[in-house]
Amino acid sequence: MALRPVPTHPPDDEPIGALVSRVTDDVRRIVRAEVGLVQLRVEAGARAARASAGGFAAALVLALGGVGALVAALVLGIATVVPLAPWLAALVIGIALLVLGVGAGIVAVAILRRGLATALEPVDIEVTTRER
Numbered sequence: 001m002a003l004r005p006v007p008t009h010p011p012d013d014e015p016i017g018a019l020v021s022r023v024t025d026d027v028r029r030i031v032r033a034e035v036g037l038v039q040l041r042v043e044a045g046a047r048a049a050r051a052s053a054g055g056f057a058a059a060l061v062l063a064l065g066g067v068g069a070l071v072a073a074l075v076l077g078i079a080t081v082v083p084l085a086p087w088l089a090a091l092v093i094g095i096a097l098l099v100l101g102v103g104a105g106i107v108a109v110a111i112l113r114r115g116l117a118t119a120l121e122p123v124d125i126e127v128t129t130r131e132r
Contacts, residue, residue, distance in 0.1 A: 071097070 071093060079089035 075086065075090045075093050078084065078093065079086040082089070084092070
């Protein structure tokens with residue numbers, strides 16, 4: 001879209017209809033430019049999010065592998081220190097992790113519900129004007 005040059009000042013004898021038409025065209029052009037700018041910013045943000053998504057996925061997989069190794073070490077350590085069969089130590093650790101996971105999930109749901117309730121509360125907006 002080619003932008004037409006904007007005159008520095010309107011002619012004095014320009015009719016009102018032409019002025020209104022020019023203002024309408026200018027507003028339309030400004031709105032289109034702003035929408036285009038918003039689109040560019042959203043696209044740039046989406047590109048950045050896509051680029052980092054692979055890194056986050058790799059980090060998550062590696063972190064889960066590390067947690068699994070730590071849990072295995074914990075199971076073997078408990079089986080060595082406490083005279084338990086390794087499968088029984090794994091069962092105890094598994095149950096403990098499940099209980100902790102369920103507890104964390106319950107807390108997360110409670111926080112989410114409280115946050116949603118706060119976010120969806122009606123808000124009274126009082127409009128004030130300053131007198132000069």
